[in-house]
Amino acid sequence: MRRQLVALTFVSIPLAAAMTAAHGADLKFRTTPEAVQTSKPAATPRSVELDALDKTADPCQDFYQYACGGWIAKNPVPADRRAIGRFQEVQERNFLLLRRILETTPADSAEADRKKAADYYAACMDDSAIEAKGLAPLGHDLATIDALVNPDDLPILVAYLHTIGAPAFFRFNAQTDLRDATQEIAVVDQGGLSLPDRDYYLKTDARSIDIRTKFAAHVERTFLLAGQSPEHASHASQSVMSIETKLAEAALDRVKRRDPAQTQHPMTLRELQAISPAFDWKRYAEAAEAPKFQALNVSVPEYVGALSRLIASAPVDDLKDYLRWHLLNVSAQMLPKKIADADFDFFSRTLAGQQEPEPRWRRCVTQTDQRLGEALGKAFVDAAFSAQAKADTLKMVQDIKSAMRQDIDAAPWMSGETKKAAMVKLEAVVDRIGYPEKWRDYSAVRVTRDDALGNMQRAIAANRQRSLAKIGQPVDRSEWSMTPPTVNAYYSPDRNNINFPAGILQPPFYRAGRDAAVNYGAAGAVIGHELTHGFDDQGRKFDGEGNLRDWWTPADGKAYDDRATCVADQYSAYTVAGDTHVNGRLTLGENTADNGGLRLALMAYLAGPGARNNDKVDGFTPEQRVFLGWGQVWCENARPEAERLKAATNPHSSNKYRVNGPLSNMPEFRKAFSCKADAPMVRPTACRVW
Numbered sequence: 293m294r295r296q297l298v299a300l301t302f303v304s305i306p307l308a309a310a311m312t313a314a315h316g317a318d319l320k321f322r323t324t325p326e327a328v329q330t331s332k333p334a335a336t337p338r339s340v341e342l343d344a345l346d347k348t349a350d351p352c353q354d355f356y357q358y359a360c361g362g363w364i365a366k367n368p369v370p371a372d373r374r375a376i377g378r379f380q381e382v383q384e385r386n387f388l389l390l391r392r393i394l395e396t397t398p399a400d401s402a403e404a405d406r407k408k409a410a411d412y413y414a415a416c417m418d419d420s421a422i423e424a425k426g427l428a429p430l431g432h433d434l435a436t437i438d439a440l441v442n443p444d445d446l447p448i449l450v451a452y453l454h455t456i457g458a459p460a461f462f463r464f465n466a467q468t469d470l471r472d473a474t475q476e477i478a479v480v481d482q483g484g485l486s487l488p489d490r491d492y493y494l495k496t497d498a499r500s501i502d503i504r505t506k507f508a509a510h511v512e513r514t515f516l517l518a519g520q521s522p523e524h525a526s527h528a529s530q531s532v533m534s535i536e537t538k539l540a541e542a543a544l545d546r547v548k549r550r551d552p553a554q555t556q557h558p559m560t561l562r563e564l565q566a567i568s569p570a571f572d573w574k575r576y577a578e579a580a581e582a583p584k585f586q587a588l589n590v591s592v593p594e595y596v597g598a599l600s601r602l603i604a605s606a607p608v609d610d611l612k613d614y615l616r617w618h619l620l621n622v623s624a625q626m627l628p629k630k631i632a633d634a635d636f637d638f639f640s641r642t643l644a645g646q647q648e649p650e651p652r653w654r655r656c657v658t659q660t661d662q663r664l665g666e667a668l669g670k671a672f673v674d675a676a677f678s679a680q681a682k683a684d685t686l687k688m689v690q691d692i693k694s695a696m697r698q699d700i701d702a703a704p705w706m707s708g709e710t711k712k713a714a715m716v717k718l719e720a721v722v723d724r725i726g727y728p729e730k731w732r733d734y735s736a737v738r739v740t741r742d743d744a745l746g747n748m749q750r751a752i753a754a755n756r757q758r759s760l761a762k763i764g765q766p767v768d769r770s771e772w773s774m775t776p777p778t779v780n781a782y783y784s785p786d787r788n789n790i791n792f793p794a795g796i797l798q799p800p801f802y803r804a805g806r807d808a809a810v811n812y813g814a815a816g817a818v819i820g821h822e823l824t825h826g827f828d829d830q831g832r833k834f835d836g837e838g839n840l841r842d843w844w845t846p847a848d849g850k851a852y853d854d855r856a857t858c859v860a861d862q863y864s865a866y867t868v869a870g871d872t873h874v875n876g877r878l879t880l881g882e883n884t885a886d887n888g889g890l891r892l893a894l895m896a897y898l899a900g901p902g903a904r905n906n907d908k909v910d911g912f913t914p915e916q917r918v919f920l921g922w923g924q925v926w927c928e929n930a931r932p933e934a935e936r937l938k939a940a941t942n943p944h945s946s947n948k949y950r951v952n953g954p955l956s957n958m959p960e961f962r963k964a965f966s967c968k969a970d971a972p973m974v975r976p977t978a979c980r981v982w
């Protein structure tokens with residue numbers, strides 16, 4: 293919520309947070325980086341990865357199978373994963389490096405940030421200390437909830453729980469004012485759910501009912517493990533389910549939330565109070581130690597109205613059970629094994645199909661990266677990111693921006709007036725590569741080697757204070773929303789910048805000296821993807837300064853929507869796990885970015901010096917290698933549960949369709965592989981936005 297961003301994948305974004313946007317409090321839905329017990333290629337591929345191909349497949353039938361079939365056959369999903377793919381391969385390398393950095397930092401290191409990260413990791417790894425303490429580290433917090441008697445004090449309690457990361461009832465934070473993107477304002481948004489999406493509470497099919505039953509049992513079990521009586525545990529579970537269902541009913545769905553206008557409702561604090569009288573917002577904001585403010589954005593006014601009615605009508609004891617649950621839930625991974633295991637069993641096994649927990653070191657690297665990411669990221673960049681990689685990426689960014697200029701200029705459906713405005717926005721896109729210029733200051737975070745839960749709470753609290761302090765201040769555009777080791781990339785519409793962490797500028801995305809066709813098809817298309825986000829159905833509603841402002845003529849806006857509808861309908865016809873449709877409207881922005889990004893990468897490559905040599909490499913033409921470069925970054929095996937979870941919550945399509953969707957729209961692909969007009973990889977009515 294702190295900031296809107298459009299990422300390349302959800303590999304490293306907490307899925308729970310995807311309810312709105314990065315909240316940073318909930319680790320459990322994170323698709324954690326995955327171990328790779330994969331066979332290492334014998335030699336460094338100079339071009340396409342021949343081992344990954346399935347040469348028995350017909351590229352015109354199913355290009356994904358052709359590009360990835362060999363890899364897919366060799367890499368079944370390990371027991372401790374929900375999915376295994378190329379992103380996870382890179383992440384595993386990055387994580388092994390981070391682990392080495394953390395485990396070799398001397399306890400008396402003079403490098404303050406690195407020592408802090410290493411201490412955080414060491415405390416997280418000390419499972420015997422965590423076991424020995426039992427629930428004692430939560431004692432004070434649970435007692436604080438117990439002590440609530442007067443409902444009027446609820447805002448103070450909720451503010452405290454938000455400070456330590458429990459996402460109770462709603463979200464409150466700073467966000468860019470989309471009417472004036474140079475300023476930060478306060479925002480209240482929906483939140484407070486435990487399941488990954490509102491639909492999980494509301495759908496009536498057998499699978500959804502089964503998940504709800506298991507969720508209720510999990511809540512009950514957690515209360516039992518926390519020492520409550522069976523009667524209390526059973527009642528608490530019903531209270532949690534009842535409260536969260538009411539919140540889910542009032543929440544705006546993911547597709548509607550993609551339209552930024554739907555979550556823009558500026559009002560005064562007094563107006564907020566009038567539509568949600570049962571919760572004292574001023575008291576809450578003061579207890580949260582937010583800077584004083586008079587006006588804010590209330591993302592979903594209907595939600596705060598429903599929240600107010602809920603608070604007014606539910607017994608205080610039920611509200612307290614709901615708050616206890618969120619406290620236990622957010623803390624579970626730093627609590628004794630029986631609670632952490634129960635947490636895994638529901639949130640990872642039931643919801644995502646993962647069979648075993650990841651090794652502890654990987655969970656603790658994930659934690660450290662999430663809580664103290666830039667403290668750890670500095671050492672990562674020193675070890676893993678070369679000046680050559682930065683220079684090469686910058687060159688690709690410039691080439692791809694040139695391709696976008698040509699693409700806009702040539703668009704037959706846009707008027708000159710809108711093209712001119714689009715060019716202004718394009719020229720204003722800021723590109724950032726590798727790592728922040730200015731590193732985050734963690735001096736306010738106290739970390740000790742014997743207090744895993746306390747460390748987590750203090751890191752969350754410091755990050756929250758840092759974030760709330762922005763309310764009423766100018767936007768700091770130097771900040772990053774991803775840490776340097778992250779295998780991902782993003783576009784921020786309210787800052788109009790594209791961002792490529794050092795973590796993704798690694799093979800198979802980019803390799804110095806590799807065949808340029810493959811580097812453009814992989815890293816180049818990733819760059820094109822992020823750039824296209826500035827002009828997808830969401831991004832196009834923002835101007836070059838990051839303001840929510842319509843710069844399209846009505847006719848061009850209509851032409852755009854018609855083209856986007858073609859893409860939405862195309863992807864809605866795809867299914868995953870045999871029974872679940874991709875939501876073409878939820879994934880529209882990402883699919884538009886995939887389609888546009890790959891085209892821009894191809895254009896940029898063909899305009900460059902690499903393409904002047906038309907020789908084949910390993911039997912493939914330059915165009916074929918660009919397409920294979922793209923295809924091979926998406927090779928993946930995923931559990932059906934994980935595919936269904938992704939389809940319900942993730943704005944990205946399943947990897948297979950991230951490959952076959954764009955290619956089947958491209959006459960350039962058809963030509964490159966000499967596909968017949970009626971081949972499955974040739975859509976009779978090709979969709980094209982960019």
Ligand SMILES: [Zn+2]
Pocket residue numbers: 298299300301821822825882885
């Ligand atoms: Zn994206």
